[in-house]
Amino acid sequence: MFRKLFRRDRESDAVHDLYANLMSQARKKEFYENYSVPDSLDGRFDMITLHMFLVLHRLKDDKETTETFSQKLFDLMFYDMDLSLREMGVGDVGVGKRVKAMLQGFYGRLAAYEEAMPLGEEVLENALERNLYGTTGADKESLQYMRKYITRQIEHLKGQEIIQLMSGKITFCP
Template sequence: MPFSKLFSRTARRRYSADSLYLALVALAREPRFYTELGVPDTVDGRFEMLSLFVYLALRRLRREGEASARFSQELFDTMFADMDQSLRELGAGDLGVAPRIKRMAEGFYGRIAAYDKALEEGAGALVTALSRNLYGTVKPDEAVLARMADIVRQLDGLFAGLPAEALYAGEPHVPLTPVLDGQPAAEGAKI
């Protein structure tokens, strides 16, 4: 019997969601977001950056319809289980974690709605959404906001071009360096 048959479909899906989540965390930790683009290098800023990448993956998976619903839920659950553990490691008490996670999840749903609407409406709306959410605790200059909005539009295009199987396998091929350098990203390049 092949090794993969030893795991249930749910366990394999959970493992793949974990793998995708870790890949998205790696993307969100790109230092240039914090050093060049002014995303606050704080717990909140890192949550916002990670939320943006998880949102882009979920936005891509939405195109698969019901076929991706369980996997998308697994990705969401993985993210918030990690948030729970991180808060506990930062010293939050048991009684304080649940309400904070609830607020974070509600905020995440709000960001999904804001980013969806902004990507549909255009550049000005995306700048506003990024200013309010990603840069909520700081005031970056307009050039930085415009550059970040352009980067988010490019990343949205890159995620849209990913085969669903790459996401299900936890291997999103999203070339950040060319995007951050202002160059078109080569298709199929690795993280």
């Protein structure tokens, strides 16, 4: 009975590992220090969302295999957001409202990046300007860097096997 209660689930462990790697990449200080990403709650949320987009974009290539895994990754992200808000002292009522706003922002950003990808560099830069830099604005150099970063990462992630990602292992190119 106790073994079943305390048993670890490999898929959940892999989801946690993948999320930790994604978070580590999204928190790299060079984004905030060198490429105008606001070092704020909004800016960090936007970088996490951008990296979730990259990972989910790759996972959807094999949707039948990855659908449950992708859902668990999404659930973990918003569970983490909920916990973070509570740790910051946001009350129960406020957490629900903020998480709802974060969900709307998350879906909006994912849709904007997904729609912009096939339409070219300028459209993707416009999506980044509205979504990643919406609260502060960005210089042309930062926009170009982040656009190139996204396209490099998408190509890099295509080279990683789905089974590798679903085991929690991911690499991002430098």
